[in-house]
Amino acid sequence: MAKFNLNINGKGMEVDVDPQTPMLWVLRDHLNLTGTKYGCGIAQCGACTVHLNGTATRSCMLPVSTVGNNEITTIEGLSENGDHPVQQAWLEHDVPQCGYCQAGQIMSATSLLKSNPSPSDEQIEASMSGNICRCGTYVRIKAAVKTASKR
Amino acid sequence: MTLLKTKVGRRSFLKTSAAAGGGLMISFSWLASCTSSTSKAEVLAMPEEWFELNAYLKIGENGVTTIFCPNPEFGQNVMTSMPMIVAEELDMDWKNVVVEMAEFNATLYDRQFTGGSQGIRRAWNPLRMAGATARHMLKEAAAAEWKVPVSEITTQSARLIHKPSGQEAGYGEFAMAAAQLTPPEEVELKEVKNFQIIGNSKKNVDGKKIVTGAKMYSLDIKQEGMLTAMIVHPPGFGLKLKDFNPESIKSMPGIVDVFSFKTYNDDFGRNFFDTNTFPELVAIVGNSTWEVMNAKKALEVQWEKFTEHTFTLDAFGQKTEVSLPAGLESSQGHVSAMRKEAAKPATELRKDGDPEKVFKEAAKVIEKTYSAPFLAHNMMEPINCVADVTANKAVISAPTQAPGFIEGAIANRLGMSPDQVEIVMTRMGGGFGRRAYCHYMVEAAVISQKMNKPVKLVYTREDDMTFGIYRPAYMATYRAALDEDNNLIAYHVKAGGIPESPLGRGAANRFPAGAVDNYLAEEWSVTSNITIGAFRAPRSNFLGGVEQSFLDEVAEAAGKDPIQFRLDLLERSKTNPVGENNDYDADRYAGVLELVRDKSNWDQTESGTHRGVAAYFCHNSYAAHVVDIKMVSGTPKVEKVTCAMDCGVVVNPDAAANMAEGAIVDGIGNAFFGEMTFNNGVPDKTNFDRYRMIRMNEAPKAIDVHFVQNEIDPTGLGEPPFPPIFGAVANALYKATDKRHYDQPFLHNRVRLG
Numbered sequence: 047m048a049k050f051n052l053n054i055n056g057k058g059m060e061v062d063v064d065p066q067t068p069m070l071w072v073l074r075d076h077l078n079l080t081g082t083k084y085g086c087g088i089a090q091c092g093a094c095t096v097h098l099n100g101t102a103t104r105s106c107m108l109p110v111s112t113v114g115n116n117e118i119t120t121i122e123g124l125s126e127n128g129d130h131p132v133q134q135a136w137l138e139h140d141v142p143q144c145g146y147c148q149a150g151q152i153m154s155a156t157s158l159l160k161s162n163p164s165p166s167d168e169q170i171e172a173s174m175s176g177n178i179c180r181c182g183t184y185v186r187i188k189a190a191v192k193t194a195s196k197r
Numbered sequence: 198m199t200l201l202k203t204k205v206g207r208r209s210f211l212k213t214s215a216a217a218g219g220g221l222m223i224s225f226s227w228l229a230s231c232t233s234s235t236s237k238a239e240v241l242a243m244p245e246e247w248f249e250l251n252a253y254l255k256i257g258e259n260g261v262t263t264i265f266c267p268n269p270e271f272g273q274n275v276m277t278s279m280p281m282i283v284a285e286e287l288d289m290d291w292k293n294v295v296v297e298m299a300e301f302n303a304t305l306y307d308r309q310f311t312g313g314s315q316g317i318r319r320a321w322n323p324l325r326m327a328g329a330t331a332r333h334m335l336k337e338a339a340a341a342e343w344k345v346p347v348s349e350i351t352t353q354s355a356r357l358i359h360k361p362s363g364q365e366a367g368y369g370e371f372a373m374a375a376a377q378l379t380p381p382e383e384v385e386l387k388e389v390k391n392f393q394i395i396g397n398s399k400k401n402v403d404g405k406k407i408v409t410g411a412k413m414y415s416l417d418i419k420q421e422g423m424l425t426a427m428i429v430h431p432p433g434f435g436l437k438l439k440d441f442n443p444e445s446i447k448s449m450p451g452i453v454d455v456f457s458f459k460t461y462n463d464d465f466g467r468n469f470f471d472t473n474t475f476p477e478l479v480a481i482v483g484n485s486t487w488e489v490m491n492a493k494k495a496l497e498v499q500w501e502k503f504t505e506h507t508f509t510l511d512a513f514g515q516k517t518e519v520s521l522p523a524g525l526e527s528s529q530g531h532v533s534a535m536r537k538e539a540a541k542p543a544t545e546l547r548k549d550g551d552p553e554k555v556f557k558e559a560a561k562v563i564e565k566t567y568s569a570p571f572l573a574h575n576m577m578e579p580i581n582c583v584a585d586v587t588a589n590k591a592v593i594s595a596p597t598q599a600p601g602f603i604e605g606a607i608a609n610r611l612g613m614s615p616d617q618v619e620i621v622m623t624r625m626g627g628g629f630g631r632r633a634y635c636h637y638m639v640e641a642a643v644i645s646q647k648m649n650k651p652v653k654l655v656y657t658r659e660d661d662m663t664f665g666i667y668r669p670a671y672m673a674t675y676r677a678a679l680d681e682d683n684n685l686i687a688y689h690v691k692a693g694g695i696p697e698s699p700l701g702r703g704a705a706n707r708f709p710a711g712a713v714d715n716y717l718a719e720e721w722s723v724t725s726n727i728t729i730g731a732f733r734a735p736r737s738n739f740l741g742g743v744e745q746s747f748l749d750e751v752a753e754a755a756g757k758d759p760i761q762f763r764l765d766l767l768e769r770s771k772t773n774p775v776g777e778n779n780d781y782d783a784d785r786y787a788g789v790l791e792l793v794r795d796k797s798n799w800d801q802t803e804s805g806t807h808r809g810v811a812a813y814f815c816h817n818s819y820a821a822h823v824v825d826i827k828m829v830s831g832t833p834k835v836e837k838v839t840c841a842m843d844c845g846v847v848v849n850p851d852a853a854a855n856m857a858e859g860a861i862v863d864g865i866g867n868a869f870f871g872e873m874t875f876n877n878g879v880p881d882k883t884n885f886d887r888y889r890m891i892r893m894n895e896a897p898k899a900i901d902v903h904f905v906q907n908e909i910d911p912t913g914l915g916e917p918p919f920p921p922i923f924g925a926v927a928n929a930l931y932k933a934t935d936k937r938h939y940d941q942p943f944l945h946n947r948v949r950l951g
Contacts, residue, residue: 064488067485136408142404172894183862
């Protein structure tokens with residue numbers, strides 16, 4: 047076990063865990079930030095996507111010991127009132143079905159739009175194809191990303 | 198005017214209105230979930246007091262109304278559509294509705310089960326009755342206070358109005374008085390044409406919680422003193438626990454206990470949903486998920502082959518002995534076993550005319566064999582359950598489609614009575630049929646009881662994917678006979694699977710039965726120890742695809758347009774039906790074909806676009822699709838899907854379209870990539886690195902969903918659009934590649950038929 051001072055959603059947080067513990071479980075088990083989801087544990091589905099210094103990162107394979115002072119943003123920290131343009135676009139297009147993958151989808155989409163505010167269809171597909179939606183809401187996800195890109 | 202006897206739900210209404218006599222005080226804060234707006238100003242002010250008018254709704258003194266969704270939510274959006282139905286008949290102002298998941302309570306609610314596309318269909322009358330009854334009681338309360346006849350009172354948007362005297366009041370003002378009244382013997386329902394809420398799209402009431410990552414799933418639950426548990430199950434089918442060494446992991450960090458247990462008592466008569474894939478498991482209990490995961494990898498455990506054995510299945514009181522074969526099965530062996538069985542005489546399910554004679558004399562005979570592999574459900578939220586078992590009470594919170602089917606098993610295993618078991622239905626991260634088999638709720642309960650602490654049982658993705666309860670593997674041979682004028686004169690389907698045939702439960706009476714003079718349907722099956730379960734549109738998800746693929750080939754052989762070919766057959770079955778019990782309405786079936794022909798501009802195919810059509814009827818609804826495929830660098834890409842559906846009245850159109858879109862994407866994904874294979878009993882695919890799921894770049898660029906407008910009571914929606922998409926994809930793929938595709942998945946290497 048070791049102590050780590052983490053910068054999560056703009057706040058300093060301390061945890062005492064096995065250094066190999068992936069950030070996913072640090073967030074979910076130790077910091078009670080459960081918006082970040084467990085889907086596969088091998089970075090294949092994207093449900094656990096968070097931002098590491100603003101870039102979409104799969105937290106299930108990110109050991110806490112490698113995070114250091116870098117900024118982690120989770121779905122809970124994306125906006126204060128849940129009104130980030132991407133979150134609003136998601137509501138406007140009524141994207142979710144079961145909803146389980148959507149936090150990860152939103153974190154991937156916000157990261158994409160930060161680096162590329164007006165992505166083409168192909169760029170959206172390339173960037174979002176790491177996130178599985180088992181319910182099959184891809185058409186709406188793409189439409190919501192496009193709507194958000196206009197804001 | 199539609200009058201509905203309230204008798205059906207009387208028991209529950211009487212019970213709850215009595216309990217609500219003094220008004221029920223509940224204090225909590227709740228966001229206005231029916232307005233998906235993010236504006237803070239739209240947070241509803243909660244009432245001081247709630248008055249329960251029946252089990253489905255309670256009204257606050259300020260008019261804010263809570264409507265309970267009785268059925269489990271797994272993404273089909275019943276949390277929104279079911280309350281919409283209540284709100285419609287209540288004449289409620291949707292802005293002032295708060296939605297809550299109901300408790301699981303078989304006395305208060307009729308069918309708290311998500312499956313078979315029956316949610317809205319079966320709850321349609323009870324939900325309407327709940328709203329209409331409450332509205333009537335509010336009118337009665339106002340009539341008594343105003344001293345006017347009830348018949349003179351009207352309602353509009355949560356207000357009671359007496360026009361002759363000019364008196365008016367909000368529902369909240371009469372909620373307390375209404376809650377004291379006895380529910381009416383019968384109530385008047387609205388005419389479909391007067392619906393204000395039903396038919397007008399409402400946003401998902403849980404949308405805001407979903408996009409902000411709020412706690413909604415059982416995997417998110419955290420309780421004081423809660424431990425995390427995982428199970429270790431045999432790595433393959435045909436294996437059982439031999440021995441394990443708890444000392445191998447007991448000293449690892451965070452590990453509290455390691456023990457083996459049986460999920461069900463040996464003498465327990467398991468019901469249809471109590472599938473017991475691996476009867477004995479090892480539980481590892483610890484302080485955190487990561488620590489338990491590590492211990493799970495390090496556990497020393499030995500497995501051994503089991504011998505053939507029998508168990509008792511208690512299907513609604515009817516007890517049967519079921520035999521489970523021994524052996525370590527492989528996909529290669531499955532294919533040869535199916536081919537062997539398919540060559541033998543099979544069980545006749547339906548026969549019209551003299552098919553064998555006609556086949557011998559036909560001008561043309563087309564015969565094709567189709568196959569499809571086992572499929573894993575792969576819900577995004579892995580299997581899990583939170584159990585808090587104390588001496589006299591068990592609270593089990595879980596993603597479950599079928600709480601009513603597992604309650605007895607939990608009680609039996611814990612040595613409790615069913616009323617000591619409380620089941621909390623959490624929002625499910627997908628289900629697709631898998632969560633009707635709730636062994637994991639018993640497992641969590643057993644572990645919690647042993648530990649005497651709340652326990653969260655978590656399956657890893659690997660556990661989830663390799664635990665069985667798969668969609669069966671299937672094979673079907675179709676034959677069609679054409680006369681010299683290219684009329685379909687005989688049709689033969691011989692289908693089977695491992696371990697069940699897809700033709701069971703009346704599927705032999707589906708189209709084109711009734712439209713062909715000489716018809717034969719036969720089935721066979723091969724036993725297996727690989728467990729199976731319902732998977733979105735069970736059996737139909739194979740039949741719909743292959744039958745529609747075959748009909749496309751027959752239409753081509755007959756030189757006819759595939760839509761017109763089907764319409765001609767439907768016309769035949771309508772005007773001069775063959776045989777009895779034909780299980781479809783030819784007009785509604787033709788209706789979706791005509792609608793999809795129209796909306797897809799079927800007659801005008803763009804150059805470079807390859808189109809396929811298919812239609813199917815199952816789960817009481819009709820669906821037709823046209824799939825447009827383009828070849829991009831030698832790879833087929835689905836550009837667009839046009840979908841036409843007839844599922845009766847559509848409650849929440851945009852959400853309904855979302856579900857049809859999902860079924861289409863799900864179907865394309867499984868048609869292209871979906872398969873689970875086995876080697877010596879061991880599943881070859883354990884996670885998403887090897888089990889290929891459809892992703893955004895493979896999904897259609899556009900999906901255009903249309904509903905037939907009618908006033909038929911809602912039928913079903915979650916499953917019906919799924920089966921035909923397999924056929925439409927196969928038919929478009931044929932146009933795109935000049936090659937018929939008979940074996941699913943179409944775009945993935947697998948054991949071929951040769």
